[in-house]
Every structure is written in C-alpha cells, then in structure tokens.
Amino acid sequence: MSNWKQNLQKFRYVMDALLLISFMLVSAPQATGVPLHEWFSLFFIVPFAIHLLLHWDWIQRSFKRLLSKLSARERFNIVWDYLLYIMMLLVFVSGFLVSVALLPALHISLNIQDFWSKMHHDTATLIMPMLGVHLALNLSWIVKLTKRMFAKEAK
Numbered sequence: 671m672s673n674w675k676q677n678l679q680k681f682r683y684v685m686d687a688l689l690l691i692s693f694m695l696v697s698a699p700q701a702t703g704v705p706l707h708e709w710f711s712l713f714f715i716v717p718f719a720i721h722l723l724l725h726w727d728w729i730q731r732s733f734k735r736l737l738s739k740l741s742a743r744e745r746f747n748i749v750w751d752y753l754l755y756i757m758m759l760l761v762f763v764s765g766f767l768v769s770v771a772l773l774p775a776l777h778i779s780l781n782i783q784d785f786w787s788k789m790h791h792d793t794a795t796l797i798m799p800m801l802g803v804h805l806a807l808n809l810s811w812i813v814k815l816t817k818r819m820f821a822k823e824a825k
C-alpha cells in the first residue's frame with residue numbers, strides 16, 4: 671500500500687479513537703453533570719463531522735452501491751450506517767430541545783416538553799448498542815490497524 675494511504679488509515683484510526691473517547695464522555699451525563707454534558711455534546715460535533723468527512727467517498731458511493739448487486743453483509747452495513755446517522759441526528763435535535771444549560775447560556779429559552787425528554791432518553795439509550803454493531807461490523811479493520819499501529823511503535 672502506498673505511503674499516503676497508510677498514513678490516511680492511521681489518521682482514521684487516531685480520529686476513530688478520539689471519537690470513541692468523546693462519545694463515552696458525552697454518554698455519561700450522570701458522571702459529568704448535565705451542563706458539562708451539553709457543552710461536551712456541542713464539541714462532539716467536531717470529531718463526528720471529521721469522521722463523516724473521512725468517509726465522504728464511501729458515503730457518496732453508498733446509495734448507488736445499495737442499488738447494485740451486493741453481499742447481504744455489505745447491504746446491511748450501508749443500511750446500518752444510514753440508521754446510525756438518523757439516530758445521531760435525533761439524539762442531537764432532542765438534546766438541544768431539552769437543553770437546560772447551553773441554550774439558556776445563549777439566551778434562548780425553550781419550553782421543555784416531555785416528548786423530547788423521552789425521545790432524548792430513548793435515542794441516547796438505543797444509539798449505544800447500535801454503535802456496538804457498527805464497531806463489530808468494522809472489527810477486522812480495527813484489529814488490523816491496532817496490530818499495525820502497535821507494531822510500528824514497538825520498532
């Protein structure tokens with residue numbers, strides 16, 4: 671594999687690790703407190719956007735591929751990524767609609783509705799196992815890159 675491709679893979683690996691760490695931080699409002707949870711969630715948009723940008727090619731091709739002949743696994747992977755994206759949007763939108771710290775700090779006041787609180791609770795709970803499946807589907811890549819990263823470090 672050419673050098674720049676290898677470096678891109680390594681960059682993806684580091685960004686994925688950062689994304690996972692920031693997701694874990696965001697998913698624990700009981701530990702951080704709700705105000706910090708809200709600010710962390712806002713900053714989480716950065717690694718998440720980078721994650722999507724680093725797969726922009728894949729995303730662009732995915733819809734066409736879905737219409738072509740594919741293995742069941744590949745088809746499932748594409749549909750799963752779409753569902754994951756929708757779920758992430760729902761977590762964010764509902765999060766903003768139940769904000770008690772971030773929006774008030776920006777002088778935006780909202781009437782918090784039970785529907786959005788429940789939506790935030792349910793989507794945030796559901797996205798965790800969904801993410802587990804996403805990581806499981808990419809497990810061979812994770813194992814391969816982990817070996818490559820640490821083999822290099824041991825040199």
Ligand code: HEM
Binds near residue numbers: 686687725755
């Ligand atoms: C929040 C934590 C997440 C982590 C830790 C994570 C991790 C990963 C990993 C390890 C890969 C495979 C390696 C790579 O090429 O980078 C990957 C691929 C990908 N991820 Fe994520 N991901 C996350 C969330 C998401 C979400 C919410 C979406 C929404 C669409 C998404 C979309 C994709 C896409 C399109 C790919 C490439 C295609 C694929 O193999 O599935 N990821 N992700």
Ligand code: HEM
Binds near residue numbers: 766767768794
């Ligand atoms: C990746 C994005 C996010 C994740 C994974 C996430 C996850 C969670 C989780 C797991 C809870 C505890 C829910 C419960 O036990 O009922 C929670 C509560 C909360 N989140 Fe988020 N959240 C995200 C984004 C946001 C955003 C962007 C905001 C607002 C700016 C927000 C505001 C809140 C508030 C106010 C609570 C406590 C009140 C409630 O549960 O209704 N969240 N979040």
